[in-house]
Amino acid sequence: MAVQVYVVEDSPLVFERLRESIEEVGAKVVGHADDSSTAIAEIGELRPDAVVVDIALREGTGFHVLKEIGDLPENRPVRVVLTNFNRPWYRDAAKRLGAKYFFDKSCEVPQMLDVLRSMSPAKLRAPPHARAPAHV
Numbered sequence: 001m002a003v004q005v006y007v008v009e010d011s012p013l014v015f016e017r018l019r020e021s022i023e024e025v026g027a028k029v030v031g032h033a034d035d036s037s038t039a040i041a042e043i044g045e046l047r048p049d050a051v052v053v054d055i056a057l058r059e060g061t062g063f064h065v066l067k068e069i070g071d072l073p074e075n076r077p078v079r080v081v082l083t084n085f086n087r088p089w090y091r092d093a094a095k096r097l098g099a100k101y102f103f104d105k106s107c108e109v110p111q112m113l114d115v116l117r118s119m120s121p122a123k124l125r126a127p128p129h130a131r132a133p134a135h136v
Contacts, residue, residue, distance in 0.1 A: 002028040003119045006043050006077070008053040008065055010034040014105075018052065018082075021109065025117040036060025040068040048077050050116060054105070055083040055090060066097035078119070082112055 005027045009015040012034075019029045031046050033039035035058045043051055043065075051069060055062040066079055079099045083090065086104040094102050103112040 002026055003050060003116060004028050004030045004046070004048040005116060006031045006033075006039070006046060006048040006051045008033050008036075008039040008051065008057065008062060009082075010054065010056065010058040014054075018109075021113055022052075022116060025113050027116045027119070034058045036062070036064040036068075039065050043069050043077065044072060050078040050080055050119060052080045052082050052112065052116075055081065055085045055094075063093060063097055066094060066099055070098040080112060080115060082109070 003026075005022055007015060007018055007022070007029055009018060009032070015032055015034075019032070022029050027050075030048050031042045033042060037060060039053070051065070053062040053065050062081060062083065066081075069077060069079065076098075078101075080101045080103070081094045081099045082103045082105050084105045091102045101112065101115055103109070
């Protein structure tokens with residue numbers, strides 16, 4: 001069974017490229033939202049294995065999404081931030097809100113895909129070869 005991934009991204013072009021790339025590594029995109037409230041509701045309903053979230057959204061923020069899905073009672077997805085906001089402050093805030101991985105959208109998409117490729121729905125884990133700066 002493929003890892004189920006939910007993507008929170010406000011750019012239709014970026015989302016489409018991410019969807020294609022995620023599915024090429026054997027994972028399945030089970031949902032998508034471009035705003036925080038839709039994402040939170042659908043993630044709670046769909047219970048994906050992983051969530052890839054951008055910080056800047058059409059409405060709301062990725063930080064709000066991270067906080068709310070961290071409060072789910074069980075089956076919390078692995079939280080992966082993929083954003084152009086790669087400053088230490090953003091990384092630290094994402095970590096405090098439960099993000100396991102933090103990647104720079106402009107240059108670390110391959111590393112993010114490696115993380116998804118390495119996941120098993122039965123035993124979600126970080127790949128041993130993930131670059132240290134990419135892991136929060």
